[in-house]
Amino acid sequence: MTKGYLATLLIFPLISLILNLTSAQPASAPGPAGPTNITAILEKGGQFTTLIRLMKSTQVADQINNQLNNSNSGMTIFAPTDNAFNSLAAGTLNSLTDQEKVSLIQFHMIAKYLPTSEFATVSNPLTTQAGNSENGEFPLNVTAAGQQVNISTGVVNATVDNSLYSDGQLAVYQVNQVLLPQSIFGAHSPAAAPAPAEAKKDKSKPTSESPASSDDVDTTSNSATGPAIDQAMRVAFVGSFCLFAWGFL
Numbered sequence: 001m002t003k004g005y006l007a008t009l010l011i012f013p014l015i016s017l018i019l020n021l022t023s024a025q026p027a028s029a030p031g032p033a034g035p036t037n038i039t040a041i042l043e044k045g046g047q048f049t050t051l052i053r054l055m056k057s058t059q060v061a062d063q064i065n066n067q068l069n070n071s072n073s074g075m076t077i078f079a080p081t082d083n084a085f086n087s088l089a090a091g092t093l094n095s096l097t098d099q100e101k102v103s104l105i106q107f108h109m110i111a112k113y114l115p116t117s118e119f120a121t122v123s124n125p126l127t128t129q130a131g132n133s134e135n136g137e138f139p140l141n142v143t144a145a146g147q148q149v150n151i152s153t154g155v156v157n158a159t160v161d162n163s164l165y166s167d168g169q170l171a172v173y174q175v176n177q178v179l180l181p182q183s184i185f186g187a188h189s190p191a192a193a194p195a196p197a198e199a200k201k202d203k204s205k206p207t208s209e210s211p212a213s214s215d216d217v218d219t220t221s222n223s224a225t226g227p228a229i230d231q232a233m234r235v236a237f238v239g240s241f242c243l244f245a246w247g248f249l
């Protein structure tokens with residue numbers, strides 16, 4: 001056994017590993033087949049089970065998909081995380097009538113495609129799918145400066161923490177609070193506003209404002225094992241071939 005032989009043992013697999021890694025294709029997620037599916041987009045986000053459940057039970061999910069498929073007007077959706085729903089006072093959702101649940105979800109929707117660049121210049125209050133933004137009913141204010149995007153309903157203040165999806169027609173943004181509308185949760189209304197949990201400021205930094213990065217969110221974990229095994233086998237194969245060839249020289 002020579003030193004060179006031993007070195008080969010280490011070096012060739014290493015080189016082939018590096019070559020493999022650098023030439024590896026980025027896992028390009030295939031575009032969604034067929035019409036846009038809001039449920040699938042939120043499922044991919046991985047932390048929106050309550051919102052998905054509400055959208056299904058109120059049939060707003062179907063409305064959204066139909067609206068997207070049948071018109072070119074575009075849509076923006078603010079998606080509260082499961083944490084956001086969990087921080088509501090116990091029983092908040094159960095206290096709502098079916099119609100109020102529909103309004104609550106529609107209050108998170110704007111019938112216009114808003115890329116992040118437009119947040120700084122929107123005209124407040126915005127009109128949501130829930131209806132009238134005047135007379136203290138369903139006003140929604142969005143203010144932005146730099147990477148910070150704030151939303152205020154008069155009942156809660158929320159921040160936009162991430163861009164989940166954007167295709168030029170639909171934009172979906174992750175928000176850290178359930179957007180509670182004045183008309184249902186305002187001081188005067190029957191369903192008294194639950195005291196919002198003290199803002200977790202460290203969590204409110206936008207992690208990504210770039211729509212293009214939305215695919216980065218949750219694709220790595222699912223597909224990690226397949227390519228990793230594939231990679232290991234290729235390395236092993238190339239490595240032993242080199243070893244074999246070297247033995248002949």
Ligand SMILES: *[C@@H]1O[C@H](CO)[C@@H](O)[C@H](O)[C@H]1NC(C)=O
Nearest residue numbers: 034037038039040041043065
């Ligand atoms: C939308 O996606 C969800 C989750 O992936 C799936 O269960 C549902 O069947 C899809 N709906 C349509 C209309 O394709």
Ligand SMILES: *[C@@H]1O[C@H](CO)[C@@H](O)[C@H](O)[C@H]1NC(C)=O
Nearest residue numbers: 034035065066068069070071
């Ligand atoms: C989408 O719209 C097209 C035509 O506007 C229609 O033929 C198709 O059935 C619609 N698909 C869904 C899933 O609604």
Ligand SMILES: *[C@@H]1O[C@H](CO)[C@@H](O)[C@H](O)[C@H]1NC(C)=O
Nearest residue numbers: 143144145146148149150157
């Ligand atoms: C957003 O809210 C935070 C906390 O209340 C505040 O410090 C910041 O100035 C607000 N930014 C904008 C653009 O409204």
Ligand SMILES: *[C@@H]1O[C@H](CO)[C@@H](O)[C@H](O)[C@H]1NC(C)=O
Nearest residue numbers: 124125139141152153154155
């Ligand atoms: C929303 O913006 C409008 C117009 O700037 C303002 O009059 C109103 O007080 C704001 N409401 C909230 C809850 O921030």
Ligand SMILES: *[C@@H]1O[C@H](CO)[C@@H](O)[C@H](O)[C@H]1NC(C)=O
Nearest residue numbers: 152153154155156157158196
């Ligand atoms: C929301 O933010 C505004 C301005 O920073 C503040 O005056 C108001 O008290 C906040 N509302 C809540 C519910 O935290």
